[in-house]
Amino acid sequence: MKPTSKRLQGVVLPLVLIIGLLLSAGIFTFVRRSIVDGILVANRDNGAAAMALARGGVQIGTAVLYQQRYSSQIQAMEGRDPGATLDDFWAQIRHSNLTTEWGGSLVIEIEDAGARLNLNSLVPHAVPNEEGEVSAESQASEDTEEFLVELLRKIISEIPPNSGEELVYDERELARNLIDYLDADDVAINGRNENDYYLSQNPPHSQANGPILSMEEVAMIEGFDARLAEAMKPYITVYPLFGEEGINLNTAPSHVLSLIYHGSSGDMRLASEAMVGDIMQARETDRFVCSQTESDPDKCISLTEVGLGEGGIFPPVTLPQVSLVFKITSRGEVNQVAKTVEAVIDLTNRESPQLLSWKSN
Numbered sequence: 001m002k003p004t005s006k007r008l009q010g011v012v013l014p015l016v017l018i019i020g021l022l023l024s025a026g027i028f029t030f031v032r033r034s035i036v037d038g039i040l041v042a043n044r045d046n047g048a049a050a051m052a053l054a055r056g057g058v059q060i061g062t063a064v065l066y067q068q069r070y071s072s073q074i075q076a077m078e079g080r081d082p083g084a085t086l087d088d089f090w091a092q093i094r095h096s097n098l099t100t101e102w103g104g105s106l107v108i109e110i111e112d113a114g115a116r117l118n119l120n121s122l123v124p125h126a127v128p129n130e131e132g133e134v135s136a137e138s139q140a141s142e143d144t145e146e147f148l149v150e151l152l153r154k155i156i157s158e159i160p161p162n163s164g165e166e167l168v169y170d171e172r173e174l175a176r177n178l179i180d181y182l183d184a185d186d187v188a189i190n191g192r193n194e195n196d197y198y199l200s201q202n203p204p205h206s207q208a209n210g211p212i213l214s215m216e217e218v219a220m221i222e223g224f225d226a227r228l229a230e231a232m233k234p235y236i237t238v239y240p241l242f243g244e245e246g247i248n249l250n251t252a253p254s255h256v257l258s259l260i261y262h263g264s265s266g267d268m269r270l271a272s273e274a275m276v277g278d279i280m281q282a283r284e285t286d287r288f289v290c291s292q293t294e295s296d297p298d299k300c301i302s303l304t305e306v307g308l309g310e311g312g313i314f315p316p317v318t319l320p321q322v323s324l325v326f327k328i329t330s331r332g333e334v335n336q337v338a339k340t341v342e343a344v345i346d347l348t349n350r351e352s353p354q355l356l357s358w359k360s361n
């Protein structure tokens with residue numbers, strides 16, 4: 001028996017070890033799974049709470065904007081409304097980090113649509129009637145093409161090229177394609193049918209012949225691509241869809257101010273660095289470009305004072321520059337899980353805001 005017992009011992013020991021190993025591996029897997037499940041549940045709870053916070057932030061942002069609209073009306077009655085400026089409470093709110101008792105935090109950032117160039121302002125669009133019909137033709141002005149060529153040249157020159165790659169874009173062709181995409185007719189500037197290109201795509205689609213609805217759509221325009229559309233994003237908006245107002249001199253960041261196209265029709269140019277510097281410097285000292293230079297001389301400086309007094313500005317600027325469309329970016333964070341909501345809100349209706357876009361992640 002002894003030899004058998006010895007043999008058995010010889011087998012049992014490795015078996016015990018293997019079973020032990022399997023058990024410990026099983027326990028380890030089980031423990032790991034329960035930890036991972038626990039983390040998943042916690043993350044899901046944190047994520048849901050962070051998203052709820054972010055959504056709430058959009059409501060707070062909207063309320064702040066309505067409050068601003070109300071106080072602007074009072075200022076306007078007193079003849080001292082400078083329009084939307086970075087002195088407004090909605091613009092300052094990004095500096096406040098709101099926290100909850102249970103460890104959540106919320107940061108809300110609001111930008112007016114005027115802080116970027118509205119692509120849809122370049123070609124006049126007839127606003128649809130109540131039946132949704134658009135009858136009037138829309139055509140770009142003579143300055144539109146030249147402006148777009150300058151704008152695209154500037155943006156393309158700033159795209160960092162991939163190693164050894166040469167960027168091949170034809171700015172004039174792009175400018176014409178963009179105008180054709182926006183204007184009401186189907187006849188391209190060079191006489192061909194605009195549809196030829198779009199119907200040959202996979203899947204076939206057609207040009208907007210009206211406002212562009214999102215920045216993603218820009219990449220679908222003939223000659224444009226995702227990289228160029230991405231490079232345009234910091235400069236461009238598509239809101240308001242039927243807006244005609246130019247860049248807001250009092251809210252646009254300096255890189256957008258450099259797109260201000262000014263001078264006499266047929267002889268216009270982009271803003272110089274000095275001009276952008278003057279506008280930014282005025283802002284530093286709480287002064288704004290506005291029309292009430294007599295009723296509010298401490299705050300208001302004229303277009304002439306920033307070098308924009310002669311000729312015109314394209315797209316045109318009306319003082320005071322009132323903004324009714326805003327992008328609210330609301331970021332909620334709970335236990336290091338963050339959720340962001342980006343909402344574009346139109347406040348044209350005094351009673352209820354219209355939601356133009358909602359993105360969350």
Ligand SMILES: [Ca+2]
Pocket residue numbers: 179180181182183184185186187194207209
């Ligand atoms: Ca067209």
